[in-house]
Amino acid sequence: MICQECNQRPATLHFTNFSNGEKTEMHLCERCAQEKGEMFMMNQGPGFSINNLLAGLLNMEPAFKTKAKEPFPQEKVIQCDNCSLTFPQFVKIGRFGCAHCYDAFREQLSPVIRRLHSGNSTHNGKVPQRIGGSIQLQRNIASLKNTLSEHIAREEFEKAVELRDQIRSLEKELAEKRRGGE
């Protein structure tokens, strides 16, 4: 199949979208898809197949583009020191090489992740029990603190004192856990 935009290169990306009751299909080469990328994201919402779109999305990520062009000299390509994947390679294939890539690309990643997950940037779900104990504790403390300020606002001081003690002991536990981990 030939790209319907330039009618020259073979179409390697195929998009299907439902909008206003109409099904539309697009068959594009990589270059045209990239050029159209911005438009897709604005108009189409999440209807397009996300994996196909990812390469285009990352390529047009403005934070990355300006950074790559201006402040960094060519030899300073960001790279994961564990698996050696470079950030441009990640952009091209849309896949990480290992868990450490998330650390290596953390700065560049933030706008991309937000865009892929409707503006969300922080995990709010399950935490692995064995390695995630302190994260769970932190979350518990945060939620207790919320309840505490509610009690104070309602002048329920007895309950507040009880909660404060509970929070203190959890904070102590958290500090011990962190010391033990290091």
Added chain:
Amino acid sequence: MSLERFINQAVSSWMSEDGPDSDIVLSSRIRLARNLKEMKFPALASGEESGEVISHVKEMLQQGCPSRFGPLELLKMEEIQPLQKRVLVEKHLISPHLAEHSPHGAILLSENEQVSIMLNEEDHIRIQCLFPGLQLSEALQAANEMDDWLEGGIDYAFDEQYGYLTSCPTNAGTGLRASVMMHLPGLVLTQQLNRILPAINQLGLVVRGIYGEGSEALGNIFQISNQITLGKSEDDIVEDLKSVVSQLISQERSAREALAKTSNIQLEDRVFRSYGTLANSRIIETKEAASCLSDVRLGIDMGYIKNISKNILNELMILTQPGFLQQYAGGPLRPEERDIRRAALIRERMKMELSQ
């Protein structure tokens, strides 16, 4: 092999069980993506590293797995035939990616095929649980049990901000893909689905046909799943999907009622013509078979057809795919041969139904 035995092997036993709302929701599926902390993701891992992932899980398996679906069996992709792989794909137990591009891939499978765990696909571990009807919370709970067991012996790649770290950034966070397979002939016939689909997309859910190429939905069967995996809890993702699915169910039911009211005889005619086609044709393409099967299933649900089991749609949608037809025939078939075999298999299956 007799057709009956073949079907029993081909159709996972959980599929013949009844679930809530199973007149419209054919199945519920939960998938969790997980990775090992210190290993390169499968795409970059060496054969040796991938082998380590498998042997680690194998060791855990030997120490005992608490699966409530019975013992899990380990199958390595390099050890099974291409046609067998294709059959596993057509049963939705493994992905095409695992079958075709994962030489070091493997799967752990429970006997009733309700639980499957893919190893070294795009991620090191992908847990999948399937339930009949609308049972997303039940499937999530089952998947969590397998996840907790695996976590007991594996250091997962987990990040405070990005949650469970996955090969593709679209899966990071919960690593959770929840989906339901729905039969929506009423909404298609009354042409309401085109209006509803964009609204569902707006809610962050993805709709796609699961049989057939690209977006063409064969047999009026659609898969609805969550798009985002980061920022919401697992329970919220499942609840949000459930509430949309419940609305779709009631819309499908009213569409069916409206059809029965306004075009009863036309609908009955359509159902029985499709029945006739399935029972008598000598050559049938996938597309026609799927559309007739959808009509017949609708006819069963609406009471026009009484002596045929509901499972015929799910069963024959799976059995009439190329991999299964070739497995039943015992060798490769050209597309024209498949159409003849497909017609024969469907006729035989319909006859089986009448003799029961």
